[in-house]
Amino acid sequence: MFTESLMLSAVLFAIGVAGVLLRRNAIVMFMCIELMLNAVNLFLVAVSKYAGIEGQIFVMFVMTVAAAEAAVGLAIIISIYRHYESVDVRNFRLLRW
């Protein structure tokens, strides 16, 4: 079950990455990122069984940061939407030279 968990976490992470590449909707990209975070959490939990409780502690911190990130990120998305009337990432490209 240990090895399988690691493999599963890799699969979920890869799916998350593919999703970020595939989607243009900022909110869905965000959800893919959450999926990637969860994949990492799974990895940490699996490892903590043999490496000690610190793995689970770390997962809690990741969750907290993910929550904070979701709050700020979604606030930014709302702000963007107000400006562009869209959450399509093609529409905003001011962050460049």
Place this chain on the structure above:
Amino acid sequence: MVGLPVLDSMLALVQEATTHEQVYVPFFPSWMILLPFIGFVVNGAVGYLAPERRRLVSVVGPGVLGLSFLVAAVNLVLLMGVHDAEPVIRSYWTWMEVGQLRIEAALQLDQLSVIMALVVSCVSFIIHIYSVGYMGEDPGYARYFSFLNLFVFFMLVLVLAANFALMFVGWEGVGLCSYLLIGFWFTEPAKADAGQKAFIVNRIGDFGFLVAMFALFAYLGTLDFQAVFAIAPRAFEYGGAAITLITLFLFLGCTGKSAQIPLYVWLPDAMHGPTPVSALIHAATMVTAGVYLVARTGVLFALAPLSMSVVAVVGAVTALFAATIAVQQFDIKRVIAYSTISQIGYMFLAVGVGAYTAGIFHLATHAFFKALLFLASGAVIHAMHHALEHVGEEAGEDVTQDMRNMGGLVSYLPTSFRTAWIGALALAGIFPLAGFFSKDEIIWSAGARGQSVLWVVALLTALLTAGYITRWLVMVFHGASRIGEGARRHLHAAPTVMLAALVLLAVGSVASGWVNVPEALPLLPEFTWLHHFLHPSFAAAEHVLVEHVGEPAQLAPLGGGEGTWAVLSTTAALLVVIFTFMALRKKKYAPAREAAEPAGFWRPLYRKWYVDELYELVIVRPFKALCRFSWRVIDQGLIDGALVDGVAYTTRFGGWVVSRFQTGYVGTYVLIIVLGVLIILGALAL
């Protein structure tokens, strides 16, 4: 005046020292050096803050040197009172201490350094007095005196230093002051250029001095004179390569500083400086520093017979060479400048054959009569300048200093005329003036030590000397006046201070020879005071020489003793003087403006044997080409273009390329991040 209590204490000290007569206790030696420095500081401050306070400068400038001269004189008297006194080292502080190297700021007081200090301070004192008159109307009066004081300070450091490093400080310092004073009127490009020429040529020589110093330290581990001279005879093999190279490098330094072949070219150009500067720096003191150095390091040179020969040959050749050039010069100062080169050649001939006393003797007498000749020229130039300026004619250097524009000045400048004659006869070596004794001793020493060729060269040069200096006198003072009718009426004698200086130097030119009258001269009492006095300073070197070369002979190469040849040479010189005088007195010279260039045999002499042209062709042009190459190709092309601009362009181009990746699309960034992760993970996985 300040002098009286000081004088009393001096006399008391002299009496005390002479009554005990055991050891030599120096009398405030540091003040010899400090006084000119104080003068430099005061005059420099006046020059900056209140240039109009000329009276203060006129008192301080010569005054400090008068006191310095007094201190030197007291020290000489004290030293005379002690028979064969040991050198006294006065150490003030440790200048630097690094590993094995320990250099003290220390003065060495012995017979040689005190005599030199006396000559330097005496001549500088007189020339400072002269300068009060000569430079009286110059706007840079205070600056001039501060430089001149600084020069004397450095010269005394050079002379009194107790180790090579401190001597080098003085050596460089006098070079600096020489540069500053040659280019004193720096607004004229020719004069500023002359200063730079002197400095750069001197640098070549200084390089030699430095290398010699480093080598000495590498071999002996010390730079103190006393230690070096004590160890050297045991540490170096007689005639070995090491000591030969060291002394040759030292001599390279001497040829730069003392204007010998091949580095003499700066001295004639140095005549662009004020005339008292030419007299002090470029005749009496600085240029003789090389002779002093060879005499000071006599032990080292005595260990290297090849170097001794080089010194003697270079000296003799320079003497003859410069004398031939002097024959056809028309600039009143240039004739004397080449004469100076020639006379210093004599001194090197003397120290090169091991006659150290003769070299120093000639150095001292030459300081007086050559300074006298320069100052007399200065008086003439002064008069010419003022007269021409008064009638509104062009009064540039090339007009006022050209002897073809002079003639017949005898009736206008009587004092200058008389003293100039004394100086000229002293230079020509006519009995009983100073030059006779010193020059005769050099010629005799060369002959007695078996250098027959050099002996002949020296004799020939003596005759040439008599010839060119008589020509100089005749062209300046005798014959028909070639000065315009209007200007002639405005010729007037120099200020009294200048004339006083001339008279003082004339007295010195007469008297200074009598301190060392050889026993061989008929009808004269033997009085070889200088020889005996300096003996302790040269004993070690002479010991080495006697051990390896043997005693000097008592016969000249053609037979005959010292007395015979002295009488012969002075008679011949006198004949040359009379003959030249008679031949040139009636000769008509065209004024410089209309004069044609001398033709035939005289032309190469007039053109100074084309040496400047040769240097231009062989050294200056290739060097300039190299500099141009470095500038255009290496600096502008390679460094500026390829490196500096190249870096900038590459960075800009790279930035432009990379900035294309910054599209502003989140998708692109994600893609790039993912690719980066893939690469890193790939590297980890493999």
Place this chain on the structure above:
Amino acid sequence: MDLSQIVFYLFAGVAVASSLLMVTRKNPVYAALYLVVALFSVAGLFVLLDAHFVAALQVLIYAGAILVLFLFVIMLLNLGHTLEPDIRGRFWWPFAAGLGLVLLAELVAVTRGTPERPGEDLLTPLLQTKGAVATVAEPLFQSYVVALEVTGVLLLVAMVGAVVIAKRKA
């Protein structure tokens, strides 16, 4: 193959399937709902991996709080009705899938480096003696108390920041 393994594969299958569906559904509301399913499956896996407390947090925070936040935003912006697809063109499908597969291969290759069973089971005895909560709570409030407090400040700052950013009129 015992029961827990069967359950593991079941949850794993659901997690992968719902993740894939999440990535590929056009409607963001569906995507969010599939993500909830995936997160629930992962929570189940956490239980199987003896991380009971983390599983509970996963359900509470992710499935409960964060996903509700997502759905709120989607509804707030009225995105559920936009039928314009937000999925990139045909060219991107194989590209994204290919990159995902390469990444997967690399991750598997890297995890292969870890030993099959890296040592003895450290967690089971702890759980038996202290229980699920104390096992996590003790180190969290003892060794990592500073980090915990800092995280609390971080959450506060994030909350204030979110309010400020979302409230500001453009």
